[in-house]
Every structure is written in C-alpha cells, then in structure tokens.
Amino acid sequence: MSNVLVIVELAGQGIARASLPGISCGQAIANARGVDLELLVLGADPAAAAQAIAAQGYGAKTVHVVSDAALEPFTAEAWADAIVAAAKATSASVIGGVASSSIRDALPRAAARLDAAFVNEITAVNAANTFARPVAAGRAILEVNTTSDVVCFAARSSEFPPAQPGTPATVSTVDAGTLDTRGVEVQGVAKTESSRPALTEADTVVSGGRGMREAENFKVLEQLTDLLGGALGASRAVTDAGLVPADLQVGQTGKIVAPNLYVAVGISGAIQHLAGIKGSKTIVAINKDAEAPIFQVADYGLVAKWEDTLPELVDRVRAHKSS
Numbered sequence: 001m002s003n004v005l006v007i008v009e010l011a012g013q014g015i016a017r018a019s020l021p022g023i024s025c026g027q028a029i030a031n032a033r034g035v036d037l038e039l040l041v042l043g044a045d046p047a048a049a050a051q052a053i054a055a056q057g058y059g060a061k062t063v064h065v066v067s068d069a070a071l072e073p074f075t076a077e078a079w080a081d082a083i084v085a086a087a088k089a090t091s092a093s094v095i096g097g098v099a100s101s102s103i104r105d106a107l108p109r110a111a112a113r114l115d116a117a118f119v120n121e122i123t124a125v126n127a128a129n130t131f132a133r134p135v136a137a138g139r140a141i142l143e144v145n146t147t148s149d150v151v152c153f154a155a156r157s158s159e160f161p162p163a164q165p166g167t168p169a170t171v172s173t174v175d176a177g178t179l180d181t182r183g184v185e186v187q188g189v190a191k192t193e194s195s196r197p198a199l200t201e202a203d204t205v206v207s208g209g210r211g212m213r214e215a216e217n218f219k220v221l222e223q224l225t226d227l228l229g230g231a232l233g234a235s236r237a238v239t240d241a242g243l244v245p246a247d248l249q250v251g252q253t254g255k256i257v258a259p260n261l262y263v264a265v266g267i268s269g270a271i272q273h274l275a276g277i278k279g280s281k282t283i284v285a286i287n288k289d290a291e292a293p294i295f296q297v298a299d300y301g302l303v304a305k306w307e308d309t310l311p312e313l314v315d316r317v318r319a320h321k322s323s
Contacts, residue, residue: 002033002091002093003030003035003090003091003092004026004029004030004036004037004093004094004095005026005038005040005086005087005090005095006022006023006025006038006040006095006096007039007040007042007095007107008022008023008039008040008041008097009097009098009100009103010041010043010046010049012049013052014049014052015052015058017162017198018098018100018198018200018201019098019100020058020098020162020163021098021156021157021159021161021163022097022098022103022154022155023037024161024163025122025153026094026096026097026155027059027163028125028160029094029096029125030094032125033094036060036062037059037060037061038060038062038063038090039053039058039060040063040064040065040066040083040086040090040174041053041063041065042071042082042083043071043072044067044068046065050063054168054169054170054171055168056165056166056168057166057169058163058164058165059164059166060169061170062090062170062171063169063170063171063172064086064089064090064171064173064174065171065172065174066082066085066086067173068082068176068179070181071179074102075184075186076102076105076106076184077109077180077181077182077184078180078181079105079106079110080107080109080113081177081178081180082176083095083106083107083110084110085175085177087114087150088114089175089176090174093149093150093151094150094152095107095150095151095152095153096153096155097155098154098157099120099122099154099156099157100157104120104154107152108152110152111150111152114150114152115148115149115150116148116149116152117146117147117150117151117152118154119133119152119154120133120153120154121133121134121155122154122155122156122159123155126143129145129147129151130144130145131143131146131153132144134156137252137271137275138252138271138274138275138278139271157200157256157258158200158256158257158258158279192245192247196230197229197230198231199233199248199250199255199257200255200256200257201231202230202231202259203230203259203261204225204228204230204231204261205230205233205250205261205262205277205280206221206228206231206263206265207221207232207233207265207267208233208234208235208238208266208267209237209265209266209268210235210237210238210241210267210268211265211266211267211268211287211288211306212238212243212265213266215243218232218234218243218244220306221265221310224263224313224314224317227317227318227321228317230259230261231259233248233249233250233255233257234249234250235249235250235270236251236253236254236270236272239254250277251272251275251276251277252272252273252275253272256276256279257276257277257279258277258279258281259280259281261282262283263285263286264285264286264294264298265285265306265310266286266287267285267287267294268287268289268292268293269285269292269293269294269295269296274293274297277297278297282299282300283297283299283300284298284300284301284302285300285301286301286302286304286306286309286310287301288303288304288305288306289303290303
C-alpha cells in the first residue's frame with residue numbers, strides 16, 4: 001500500500017468547494033510520504049462530475065469513481081462500504097477528506113474495518129505519520145504519531161488552503177460490490193435554500209450572540225450580512241434558544257469558520273465559540289461588556305450596545321457601497 005486517497009463531495013456536476021482543503025491536506029501527506037495523491041468520488045451517478053473534477057486535476061494522478069444507487073441519499077453505512085472497497089482496490093495507505101459531517105460519520109466506520117488509525121480534525125501535517133490536532137477546545141495542540149499500516153484522517157477546513165486546479169487526472173471506475181445500508185432508510189432530506197454563501201466558504205461572516213435577545217433583532221444583522229456579501233452565523237446560546245436555525249451555529253460544536261472578516265455582535269466569547277473562529281483573518285467585536293472574552297481575540301473591538309451602533313454601521317456601509 002502506498003498512495004493517499006482523498007474522498008471528495010459533490011455540488012451539482014462538480015466538486016464541493018468545502019472539499020478542496022481536504023485535498024490540500026491529502027497532498028501534504030502525499031508529499032511527506034513521497035507517494036501519489038488520488039481522489040475518490042461517490043454517488044448514484046457521479047460520472048459527469050468525476051470527469052469535471054479530473055479535468056481540473058487538483059494535484060491528483062487519478063480520480064476513482066464508485067457509482068451505486070445506495071450512495072444517495074447519504075448513509076454512513078453505504079459510504080463506509082464504498083470507502084473500504086475503494087481503499088482496498090487502490091491499495092491506499094492513507095484515506096481521508098475534509099472534516100465534513102458526512103466524512104466524520106462514514107470514515108470512522110471504514111477505519112475500523114480497515115484496522116486503521118483515525119485522526120480527526122487535523123490542522124497540520126508534521127511528518128509522514130505525524131499530525132497536529134487541537135484539544136481542550138483549541139487551548140492546546142496534540143501531536144499524533146500513527147503506527148498503523150493504514151491511516152484515516154479528517155482535515156479541519158479552516159487550516160488548509162483550497163486545492164487549486166492543475167494537470168488533468170485520469171478517471172478509473174471501482175467495483176465496490178454490494179453496498180449495504182444495514183437497515184438504514186432515509187425518509188427524506190430537507191435542504192435549506194439561501195442566496196448567501198455557506199458559512200464554511202464565506203469570505204465574510206456576521207454572527208450574533210445572546211446579546212441580540214430576540215429573533216426579530218437578527219434582521220439588522222441580516223442587513224449588514226447582505227451588504228457585505230457574507231454569511232449569517234450565531235453563537236450556540238442563540239441556536240439553542242431557537243432564535244435562529246441550528247445550521248447557523250458557529251463554534252466547536254457547530255461550524256468551524258476562517259473567513260477574511262468575522263464580525264461578532266453581542267457575543268461574549270465562550271471558549272467553544274472562540275475555538276471555531278480562531279482561524280479568521282480579522283475579527284471585529286461589538287459588545288457592551290468591556291470584560292467580554294471576545295475582546296481578547298478581536299483585532300478591532302467596540303464597547304457599546306449593538307442598538308446604538310449597528311444601525312449606523314449598516315447605514316455607513318450602504319452609503320459606501322452606493323457611492
């Protein structure tokens with residue numbers, strides 16, 4: 001076994017942007033080991049998407065394809081079967097991808113069947129078998145040295161740059177045999193439609209915390225978010241209270257984000273939230289409590305009530321954009 005196999009997820013007839021940092025992590029491991037990088041595409045009929053991905057290459061030598069109706073809609077059981085079959089067929093010594101909900105659900109199951117070590121939330125590749133990952137809500141970095149013949153990994157998207165197109169790759173079909181959902185039946189899939197970018201992909205994120213108090217008050221945040229062309233986020237306290245949907249949660253137990261600009265309004269800065277935004281290039285905080293922990297990590301801070309500042313900020317941004 002030798003090569004590195006990275007699982008990529010699809011968006012329409014191409015690669016999901018969120019998968020690109022996982023490819024970069026896989027490339028770093030391949031470079032450290034001196035082996036080839038290869039990609040794995042799974043789906044009911046992903047042939048067209050695989051061809052589009054192969055045309056871009058992304059540093060990979062081959063794009064492997066597993067096609068089976070059991071792979072859509074997603075079940076961790078069927079995906080694990082496909083990953084195991086592909087890993088064996090391609091003689092992969094390292095299998096992984098970005099730490100998305102799907103990868104984190106399916107890959108540990110595959111790792112157990114491959115008798116492989118599983119390293120979650122990788123933030124750096126230190127050597128061929130050595131990886132860094134955060135512990136204690138990001139307050140410490142653990143260096144993990146793996147000794148198993150096969151290693152599985154999930155990379156934190158905020159810590160690796162998106163993979164860039166390169167030399168075209170070849171496409172190979174993998175026969176995964178019979179995929180078994182083990183009795184799991186998906187009754188339906190509810191998708192949230194939004195004109196805003198995804199939280200994990202946005203260049204700008206505007207988040208509100210407990211200080212916003214009511215769901216109605218988030219309309220002001222939405223105005224600022226849309227003016228900046230960003231994504232709307234929230235702290236766990238807000239999503240737990242039902243003020244906004246749970247998929248807007250930013251933090252260790254929500255979405256890990258690393259935008260160019262992160263605006264935190266009415267967020268005190270619990271350690272779980274800070275762990276999810278520490279990769280942001282610039283952090284701006286607005287909070288009436290001068291002792292709020294968010295100010296310890298903010299590049300720019302304003303001690304004030306959001307009611308007294310946010311409407312004016314929205315007006316100024318709107319005036320600037322129209323000038």
